[in-house]
Amino acid sequence: MKQILSRLFNHEHLSEAEARQLLLDITAGHYPDAQVAALLTAFCMRDITVDELTGFREALMQTRIPIDFAPYRPIDIVGTGGDGKNTFNISTCACFVVAGAGYKVAKHGNYGATSVSGASDVIEEHGIRFTANPDTLRRSMDECNLAYLHAQLFNPAMKSVAAVRKSLGVRTLFNLLGPLVNPCRPAYQLLGVSQLSLMRLYTYVFCKAGIEFAVVNSLDNYDEISLTDEFKVMTRRDERIYRPQELGFDPARPTDLQGGRNREDASRIFDAVLTNRATPAQKHCVLVNAAFAIQLMEPDKEIGECIDIARRSLESGQALKTLKKFIEINR
Structure with missing residues (x-):
């Protein structure tokens, strides 16, 4: 997470795969709240890319409890x-x-x-x-x-x-x-x-x-x-x-x-x-x-x-x- 935060603070972007894995790790409770808050703040300060949003979405859909409608x-x-x-x-x-x-x-x-x-x-x-x-x-x-x-x-x-x-x-x-x-x-x-x-x-x-x-x-x-x-x-x-x-x-x-x-x-x-x-x-x-x-x-x-x-x-x-x-x- 420290490496990812450093990249984000340096105005770099995540790939779709990196975004997906990052959110999977957050879901698994691998990071303290302070680091999660820093991550969310970083994304508040710049636009999210299509690849990042797609990767985050894939992680949530992968871990969701599905319902068939x-x-x-x-x-x-x-x-x-x-x-x-x-x-x-x-x-x-x-x-x-x-x-x-x-x-x-x-x-x-x-x-x-x-x-x-x-x-x-x-x-x-x-x-x-x-x-x-x-x-x-x-x-x-x-x-x-x-x-x-x-x-x-x-x-x-x-x-x-x-x-x-x-x-x-x-x-x-x-x-x-x-x-x-x-x-x-x-x-x-x-x-x-x-x-x-x-x-x-x-x-x-x-x-x-x-x-x-x-x-x-x-x-x-x-x-x-x-x-x-x-x-x-x-x-x-x-x-x-x-x-x-x-x-x-x-x-x-x-x-x-x-x-x-x-x-x-x-x-x-x-x-x-x-x-x-x-x-x-x-x-x-x-x-x-x-x-x-x-x-x-x-x-x-x-x-x-x-x-x-x-x-x-x-x-x-x-x-x-x-x-x-x-x-x-x-x-």
Whole structure:
């Protein structure tokens, strides 16, 4: 590790094989927390390469506990985190809207490292007991179209660095890796990134992995479609910049999307969205993210039609029904 740190401090890059072995060694507990923190800090200070990210991903996928959802061809909706905006759980809300519309969702998430509430925080606030039991997860997928995969149960390396990430409190390479290591290898993925420079990086990695994807970025550096500014969407086929107004939405203000001061605040906002009692800005932000997820799975549909599908899921109560069934199965 000392040699690797010296190379990184000297602005050198790791090969794909070196990155893979390094993360395997971290997972095995070969290094003290101080050295792991130094490594994560080094990657905070420069861009990661495609080879490094691919190598790290291979290590996590090699050590993961797999779950087979291939027959469902599910989608995952997730952000890289670390944008510093402390938004409410937009992606997780969107997952329930998409599931309520009848699509299969395999949500992979973790506790928040740079915000008060990550996906696992808000799910746990609803009394959910995380599980890696395949029968329970398949029942959840069959009966409410959504299964939740808590990262620490499926990715030992995530658990081994959880304390270091929390103590650092900033975006690290694990924020970049999290969206790439869903243990079920979903057929589709909507990924939000906080920086335009990351869009091309993930495009290369997703293409190599064979995943149908859409990478989104709000141009004011949100790692989701926030409607606070123009946003860019990049897929395997094309890339385009949208304005909120052209999709029928008023621009949102950053304060409209705040997730509160603690997990309880975030959970209340989450429930307000799914019971259709949220503010227009909160509701519209969730709808537009759900809509682009639906369009990824239904590329022949116009985005306006996908927004209508998402809106019906939420306003008809189907998204809420999905949440209630999910809680019943997973308590």
